[in-house]
Amino acid sequence: xxxxxxxxxxxxxxxxxxxxxxxxxxxxxxxxxxxxxxxxxxxxxxxxxxxxxxxxxxxxxxxxxxxxxxxxxxxxxxxxxxxxxxxxxxxxxxxxxxxxxxxxxxxxxxxxxxxxxxxxxxxxxxxxxxxxxxxxxxxxxxxxxxxxxxxxxxxxxxxxxxxxxxxxxxxxxxxxxxxxxxxxxxxxxxxxxxxxxxxxxxxxxxxxxxxxxxxxxxxxxxxxxxxxxxxxxxxxxxxxxxxxxxxxxxxxxxxxxxxxxxxxxxxxxxxxxxxxxxxxxxxxxxxxxxxxxxxxxxxxxxxxxxxxxxxxxxxxxxxxxxxxxxxxxxxxxxxxxxxxxxxxxxxxxxxxxxxxxxxxxxxxxxxxxxxxx
Numbered sequence: 001x002x003x004x005x006x007x008x009x010x011x012x013x014x015x016x017x018x019x020x021x022x023x024x025x026x027x028x029x030x031x032x033x034x035x036x037x038x039x040x041x042x043x044x045x046x047x048x049x050x051x052x053x054x055x056x057x058x059x060x061x062x063x064x065x066x067x068x069x070x071x072x073x074x075x076x077x078x079x080x081x082x083x084x085x086x087x088x089x090x091x092x093x094x095x096x097x098x099x100x101x102x103x104x105x106x107x108x109x110x111x112x113x114x115x116x117x118x119x120x121x122x123x124x125x126x127x128x129x130x131x132x133x134x135x136x137x138x139x140x141x142x143x144x145x146x147x148x149x150x151x152x153x154x155x156x157x158x159x160x161x162x163x164x165x166x167x168x169x170x171x172x173x174x175x176x177x178x179x180x181x182x183x184x185x186x187x188x189x190x191x192x193x194x195x196x197x198x199x200x201x202x203x204x205x206x207x208x209x210x211x212x213x214x215x216x217x218x219x220x221x222x223x224x225x226x227x228x229x230x231x232x233x234x235x236x237x238x239x240x241x242x243x244x245x246x247x248x249x250x251x252x253x254x255x256x257x258x259x260x261x262x263x264x265x266x267x268x269x270x271x272x273x274x275x276x277x278x279x280x281x282x283x284x285x286x287x288x289x290x291x292x293x294x295x296x297x298x299x300x301x302x303x304x305x306x307x308x309x310x311x312x313x314x315x316x317x318x319x320x321x322x323x324x325x326x327x328x329x330x331x332x333x334x335x336x337x338x339x340x341x342x343x344x345x346x347x348x349x350x351x352x353x354x355x356x357x358x359x360x361x362x363x364x365x366x367x368x369x370x371x372x373x
Contacts, residue, residue, distance in 0.1 A: 022057045022058050022059075023057075023058045024055045024056065024057060024058070025055065025056060025057075025058060025092045025093070025094060025095055025096065026053050026054070026055050026095055026096070027039075027053070027054050027055070027056060027062065027090075027092060027096045027097075027098065028052075028053050028095075028096065028097045028098070029052060029053075029054070029064075029097075029098050029099070029100070030097075030098075030099045030100075031099070031100050031102065032078075032099055032100070032101045032102065033068075033072055033075075033101060033102030033103060033104070034068070034069040034071070034072045034102055035066060035067055035068040035069050035072055035074065035100060035102040036048050036066075036067045036069075036100075037064055037065070037066060037067070037098070037100050038064070038065040038067055039054065039062050039063065039064050039065070040062075040063045040065075041056070041060060041061070041062055041063070042061075048067070056092040057092070058092065058093060059091060059092065059093055060091070060092045061089060061090075061091055061092075062089065062090055062091075062092060063087060063088075063089045064077075064081060064087065064088050064089070064090065064098060064100075065086055065087045066086050066087075066100045066102070068102050068105070068142075068143070069102070071104065071105050071140050072102040072103065072104060072105050072140075073102065073103055073104075073105040073140075073141055073142065073143060073149075074086055074100065074101075074102055074143060075101040075102060075103045076101050077098060077099070077100060077101070078098070078099040078100075078101060079096075079097040079098045079099050080096045080097055080098055081098045085147075086143060086147070105140040105141045105142065106140065106141055107134065107138055107139060107140055107141070108139045108140065108141055108150065108151065108152050108153055108186075108215070108219065109151065109152040109153070110130055110134070110152065110153045110155060111152060111153070111154050111155065111185070112126070112127060112155050113154060113155065113156045113157075113167065113170075114126065114155075114156075114157050114158075115156075115157065115158035115159070115163060115166050115167075117158050117159040117162040117163050117166075118157050118158060118159060118192070119197065122157075122192070122197055122204065123157070125204070125205060125208070126155065126157060126190065126208055129205060129208040129209060129212070129242075130155070130208065130212055132246070133209065133212045133213075133242075135366075136365050136366045136369055137212075137213070137216050137365065137366075137369035137370070138370075139153075139215050139216050139219040140219055141219075142218075142219050142222050143222065144181070144218075144222055144223040145222055145223040145224055146223070148181060148184055149184055150181060150184060150185070150186060150218075150219075151184050151185065152184070152185040152186070153185060153186045153187075153188050153215055154171075154182065154185045154186070154187055154188065155188045155190065156170075156171055156174075156187065156188065156189050156190065157189075157190040157191070157192060158191060158192070159192055159193060159194055159197075160175075160191050160192070160193050161193045161194055161195075162194065170182065171187045171189060174187065174189035174191070175189060175191040176189060176190060176191055176207060176211070177189050177211070177214075178211055178214040178215060178218065186215060186218065188211050188212075188215065189211075190207060190208065190211065192204065202243060202247065202249060202252060205242075205243065205247065206239035206240070206242070206243055206252065207239070209238055209239040209242040209243075210235045210236060210238065210239040211235075213234065213235040213238040213239070214231070214235055216319075216369070217231065217234070217235075217319050220316065220319035220320050220322075221319040221320070221322035224322045225322070225328075226318075226322060226328040226331075226332075227272070227273040227274075227328055228272060228273055228274055228275050228278045228289070229272040229273060229278065229288075229289040229292050229293075230289075230293065230318075230328075232278075232289055233287075233289025233290050233292055233293045234293050234314070234315055236256065236287070236289060236290050237253075237290050237293050237294065237315075238315070238365065240252050240253035240256060240290065241253065241359070241363075241365055242365065244361075245364060245365060253290065253358065254355060254358070256287060256290045256291075257290065257291055257354050257355055257357070257358065258354070258355070259286050259287075260285065260286035260287065260288050260291060260354070261284075261285045261286055262288065262291075262347075262351040262354065263351070264284070264285040265281065265285040265286060265288040266288070266344070266347050266348060266351070268281055268284075268285065269288075269344045269347065270344075272288060272289060272292070291347075291350075291354055291357060292347065293314060293315075294357040294358065294359070295346070295347055295350050295357050296310075296314050296336065296343065297310040297311055297314055297357075297359070298310075298350065298357055299336075299338070299343070299346060300313060300314070300336065303337070307359060307360060307363055308363065308367045308368050311359070311363065311367075311368040312367075312368040312369075313335065313336065314336075315368055315369065316368060316369060316370075317335060318331070318332070318335045318336075321334065321335050
C-alpha cells in the first residue's frame with residue numbers, strides 16, 4: 001500500500017499535462033434591413049445564422065456571405081468586418097461582432113432599343129406589355145451569382161428579314177432570349193420577322209411576356225436557375241395566361257396541352273431537364289413543360305393548398321428558395337415536399353384528361369406573382 005499514493009499522484013500529473021483545448025470565442029451577428037448571413041468554415045457547407053451568436057475556435061477563419069431577401073440589396077459590412085462584397089472573411093482571434101446592412105432594392109429599369117424596321121404598333125405593344133407586367137410582377141435590382149449588380153434590362157427588337165443583326169456589336173447575334181448581361185443590364189432580345197407580326201400570329205405578344213418572366217425568375221433567384229422544364233415551362237405558362245387574361249385567348253394554352261404524346265414524353269421525361277435534349281424531345285413527343293408545371297400546382301392543391309397559394313409556391317417561392325447554389329432537385333423537394341422522381345411518376349395520373357390541369361378562369365397573374373414571400 002505504501003506505493004499507491006505516489007502512483008495516483010503520477011497519474012494525476014500525466015492527466016493534467018495533456019493538451020489544453022483551444023479557447024472558444026463568440027461571433028455575434030446582426031442584420032440591418034431584410035436579409036440573412038451565411039457562414040462557412042473550411043470545407044463545411046454554408047450555414048445560415050442571421051442574427052445571433054456562434055462560437056468558434058481561436059484563429060478559426062470564417063467566411064461570411066450576405067444573402068439579401070427579394071426586393072433588398074446588400075449594402076455593406078459593419079463592425080469587425082468591412083467592405084461591400086457579398087462575401088468576406090474574418091479571423092476569430094477575439095470576441096467579434098459583424099453586421100450585414102441591406103437596403104431596399106429599386107426596380108429594374110427598362111430601356112428600349114427598337115430598330116426602325118419594327119412597325120410602330122409592335123413597338124407600342126412591347127412597351128405596353130412590359131409596363132403592364134412591371135405592375136403585375138415587379139422586378140428588382142439584384143446582385144447576380146457572379147457578382148455584378150443588375151440595375152436594368154436593355155430591350156432590343158428588329159425585323160431580321162429586313163436588317164441582319166443590327167445590334168451584333170452590342171449583344172452579339174442573339175435572337176429571342178434573355179441573353180446575359182452587358183454593363184449591369186440584362187439583355188432582352190426580341191428578334192422578329194415580318195411574317196411573325198401578322199395579325200393572326202398572337203405569339204408576337206406572347207414572346208414579350210415569356211421573356212419578361214425570365215427576368216422575373218432571375219431577379220428572384222439571383223441567376224440561380226433550374227431545370228429546362230421549370231425555367232421554360234413556367235415562362236410558357238405565364239405567356240399563355242397573359243394572353244388568356246388580357247387578350248381573351250384561351251385557345252393558346254389549350255393548344256399547348258393538346259399537342260403532346262404524353263405516354264412517350266413521360267417515358268423520356270428526364271430529357272426535358274436539359275435544353276439540348278428537351279428541344280429534341282419537343283420535335284418527337286411535343287412540349288410537355290406547361291403540363292408539368294400545372295400538374296405540380298394540382299398536386300399541391302390535393303395536399304391542401306388553395307389554387308392561388310399553389311401557383312405562388314411554384315412560380316414565385318421556388319425561385320426565392322433558389323437563391324443559392326444548391327442542387328435544384330434538393331430545392332424542389334424542400335419547397336414542394338416531394339422528390340422529383342416521385343413527381344415524374346405522378347404525371348401519369350393526369351394524362352387521361354390533360355385539360356383538367358388548366359387553372360380556373362378566376363386566377364389572375366397579379367394574385368400570385370407579387371414579390372413577397
